[in-house]
Amino acid sequence: MTTTSQVIQQLLNSWTAQNKLVTAFFDKYEETAYFKEIAPGRNRPIYLLGHLIAVNDGMIPMFGLGERMFPQLEPLFIRTPDRSVEAIPSLSELKANWAKLNETLANYFANKDDAFWLDRHMNVSPEDFQKEPLRNKLNVLISRINHQSFHMGQLILLTV
Amino acid sequence: MTTTSQVIQQLLNSWTAQNKLVTAFFDKYEETAYFKEIAPGRNRPIYLLGHLIAVNDGMIPMFGLGERMFPQLEPLFIRTPDRSVEAIPSLSELKANWAKLNETLANYFANKDDAFWLDRHMNVSPEDFQKEPLRNKLNVLISRINHQSFHMGQLILLTV
Numbered sequence: 001m002t003t004t005s006q007v008i009q010q011l012l013n014s015w016t017a018q019n020k021l022v023t024a025f026f027d028k029y030e031e032t033a034y035f036k037e038i039a040p041g042r043n044r045p046i047y048l049l050g051h052l053i054a055v056n057d058g059m060i061p062m063f064g065l066g067e068r069m070f071p072q073l074e075p076l077f078i079r080t081p082d083r084s085v086e087a088i089p090s091l092s093e094l095k096a097n098w099a100k101l102n103e104t105l106a107n108y109f110a111n112k113d114d115a116f117w118l119d120r121h122m123n124v125s126p127e128d129f130q131k132e133p134l135r136n137k138l139n140v141l142i143s144r145i146n147h148q149s150f151h152m153g154q155l156i157l158l159t160v
Numbered sequence: 161m162t163t164t165s166q167v168i169q170q171l172l173n174s175w176t177a178q179n180k181l182v183t184a185f186f187d188k189y190e191e192t193a194y195f196k197e198i199a200p201g202r203n204r205p206i207y208l209l210g211h212l213i214a215v216n217d218g219m220i221p222m223f224g225l226g227e228r229m230f231p232q233l234e235p236l237f238i239r240t241p242d243r244s245v246e247a248i249p250s251l252s253e254l255k256a257n258w259a260k261l262n263e264t265l266a267n268y269f270a271n272k273d274d275a276f277w278l279d280r281h282m283n284v285s286p287e288d289f290q291k292e293p294l295r296n297k298l299n300v301l302i303s304r305i306n307h308q309s310f311h312m313g314q315l316i317l318l319t320v
Contacts, residue, residue, distance in 0.1 A: 003164040003278055010294055014302050039199035039317050118163055134170055142174050145302075146309040153313035157199050 004114045011141055012109055018148045019102050022052060025155050026098070031091050033160045043082045045158055048151050049094050050077035056144060057101055062121045063137050065108050070097050117141070164274045171301055172269055178308045179262050182212060185315050186258070191251050193320045203242045205318055208311050209254050210237035213261055216304060222281045223297050225268050230257050277301070 001009075026034065026049060034045040043051075054073040060066050068074070076085055089097070117138040120129035129135055161169075186194065186209060194205040203211075214233040220226050228234065236245055249257070277298040280289035289295055 003274060004162070004167060006278070006294070007164060007167045007298060010296075010299055010302060013294070014306065018306070039202075041319075042199075042317055114163060118166070134166070134173070136170075138167060139170055142170060142305075145306065146174065146178070149306040149309035150313035153310035154317065157202055157314065157317070159201075 002114060004118075008114060008117050008138065011138065011145065015109075015141060015145050016106070018145055018152065021152055022049075022148065022155075023098070023102075025152070026091075026095055029158075029160050033158065034091055036158065036160075038154050038157045043154070045155055046088070046091055046094065047077065047082035048155060049091075049098060050088060052148060052151060053094065053097050053101055054078045055147060056105065059105065059140060059144065060108070062123055062140055063108070064122050069101055069104060073097070162274060164278075168274060168277050168298065171298065171305065175269075175301060175305050176266070178305055178312065181312055182209075182308065182315070183258070183262075185312070186251075186255055189318075189320050193318065194251055196318065196320075198314050198317045203314070205315055206248070206251055206254065207237065207242035208315060209251075209258060210248060212308060212311060213254065213257050214238045215307060216265065217261055219265065219300060219304065220268070222283055222300055223268070224282050229261055229264060233257070 026045070034049070037044055038048075050073055053070060054077040057068045057070050057073065060068055073089075076088055118136050120126065120135060121137045121140050124132070124135045186205070194209070197204055198208075210233055213230060214237040217228045217230050217233065220228055233249075236248055278296050280286065280295060281297045281300050284292070284295045
């Protein structure tokens with residue numbers, strides 16, 4: 001194992017640990033709790049779960065691994081704020097989506113070499129990547145880990 | 161530059177970017193705003209600033225770089241919850257501590273080679289490190305980046 005592989009593995013471990021924290025949070029309370037706002041006028045946990053799925057799902061096309069698994073969640077949980085859309089999927093459906101997405105991403109990530117992670121993601125052109133070589137897939141992963149921590153900090157404010 | 165150095169640099173960039181977000185947040189509003197709770201019964205921004213300084217300051221001894229710069233903040237902002245202690249430092253003092261700490265850490269981190277980051281931190285013994293080689297300084301940095309994102313997610317809930 002190269003030292004680069006080791007560092008990438010440390011980031012993947014951090015990613016997996018974050019996912020487990022989110023899963024544990026959504027397994028902790030009765031269903032009704034996830035429909036309460038985390039703070040007055042703020043997002044509900046069910047919205048944040050949909051948001052995390054939709055954002056993380058975007059890594060599949062960004063990494064050139066295929067199409068989004070749940071494209072129907074993007075308009076509901078990225079392009080519109082909470083409580084602006086009448087019908088959103090049920091909690092149990094979102095929890096199943098979350099589990100399936102994590103399993104799929106873990107399988108995708110399991111066998112990738114250093115070159116995969118250090119290469120450009122699909123939202124940056126080969127020309128721009130030459131100028132900005134840090135715009136690689138690993139940077140997207142780091143940013144997604146931070147994004148998940150950011151929302152986890154909000155989720156734990158829920159008063160049940 | 162080795163690919164390992166590049167990945168370490170990407171993490172240091174993420175760290176610096178997070179620090180700037182926190183700085184910008186505490187430069188944004190009138191002083192009184194930082195004494196309001198982020199949500200009913202939750203921490204005040206001034207407490208979270210002290211907490212981030214105290215936690216990040218702990219990296220100096222953990223990395224074998226010297227003593228904490230602000231040891232007096234540890235009992236106030238790590239070992240006790242918000243509003244449990246009568247007197248805490250003023251906002252302007254904490255903001256100055258925050259800036260000074262970031263500058264000091266940036267200087268410490270600027271010239272470190274890969275081996276520094278991949279070596280054990282001081283809270284793990286050489287024997288335990290042999291068994292768990294991922295308990296290195298980089299892992300602490302990753303965890304501190306996440307910790308900062310976690311609290312940044314809370315800070316932005318502040319209603320001014």
